[in-house]
Amino acid sequence: MVLGADDEVHDDIAKVLIDAETIQAKVRELGERLSRDYAGLNPVLICILKGAVIFAADLVRQLSIPAKLDFMAISSYGSGMRTSGVVRILKDLDRSIEGEHVIIVEDIVDSGLTLRYLRRTLQARGPASLEVCALFSRDGNDAESLDLRYVGFEIPDAFIVGYGLDVAERYRNLRDIRVFDETSTTAQ
Ligand code: IMP
Ligand code: MG
Numbered sequence: 001m002v003l004g005a006d007d008e009v010h011d012d013i014a015k016v017l018i019d020a021e022t023i024q025a026k027v028r029e030l031g032e033r034l035s036r037d038y039a040g041l042n043p044v045l046i047c048i049l050k051g052a053v054i055f056a057a058d059l060v061r062q063l064s065i066p067a068k069l070d071f072m073a074i075s076s077y078g079s080g081m082r083t084s085g086v087v088r089i090l091k092d093l094d095r096s097i098e099g100e101h102v103i104i105v106e107d108i109v110d111s112g113l114t115l116r117y118l119r120r121t122l123q124a125r126g127p128a129s130l131e132v133c134a135l136f137s138r139d140g141n142d143a144e145s146l147d148l149r150y151v152g153f154e155i156p157d158a159f160i161v162g163y164g165l166d167v168a169e170r171y172r173n174l175r176d177i178r179v180f181d182e183t184s185t186t187a188q
Contacts, residue, residue: 011181011184012181012182013162013181014178015181017155017158017177017178018153018176023152023175023176026152026153027058027059030150030152031059031061033150034133035063035065038065038067041065041101042067043101044067044097044102045059045068045105046070046072047072048073048104048105048106048114049071049072051106051164051166052106052135054164055105055135056069056105068100072092072118073091074087074088074089074117087113097122097126099127101129102131108134108135108136109134109138109146109148111138112142115132132148132149134152135152136165138155138157139154158179159180159182160178161178163176
């Protein structure tokens with residue numbers, strides 16, 4: 001059973017894109033890479049709420065090195081599926097990142113608008129280094145100029161939900177990644 005106890009299987013999420021085991025294997029692999037690359041650096045992982053919370057929780061448990069964890073909440077999307085074009089900080093970090101090796105942990109980089117804003121904002125605080133670990137990156141975005149060092153999966157142009165990703169706050173609790181079908185009769 002892949003759904004949370006209270007969820008029915010809706011038609012609008014009938015299609016599984018990535019199953020839970022494949023996600024876990026990828027997170028393990030990313031954790032191993034980070035553990036190698038950041039050995040001795042005691043990095044700070046910055047989990048971008050709320051979408052990256054499940055990924056970050058799994059990722060830190062795959063690290064074999066000491067690491068710190070902090071959280072930031074920003075809004076770039078409204079409650080729906082389209083970017084609003086406005087990014088603003090809803091919750092800031094608890095601690096300074098000056099001189100720290102910082103890894104931004106993101107769920108999905110779509111247009112990259114959110115990430116560009118985040119990078120600018122965090123870079124201005126004087127970290128020793130700043131890299132991005134995103135579980136998903138949208139096919140066709142400008143990955144090169146976005147400079148994504150760690151990416152789990154390239155995702156086609158479909159809206160996905162599950163493993164922390166939502167549509168209007170729904171479906172974050174799915175263990176796998178599903179395509180959200182906005183034309184389905186059960187989609188709200
Ligand atoms: P960007 O600023 O266009 O890169 O959008 C990034 C943010 O939009 C992510 O952190 C997600 O919260 C949200 N987002 C983009 N695409 C999807 C998707 O397919 N499913 C769920 N959320 C998404
Ligand atoms: Mg979201």
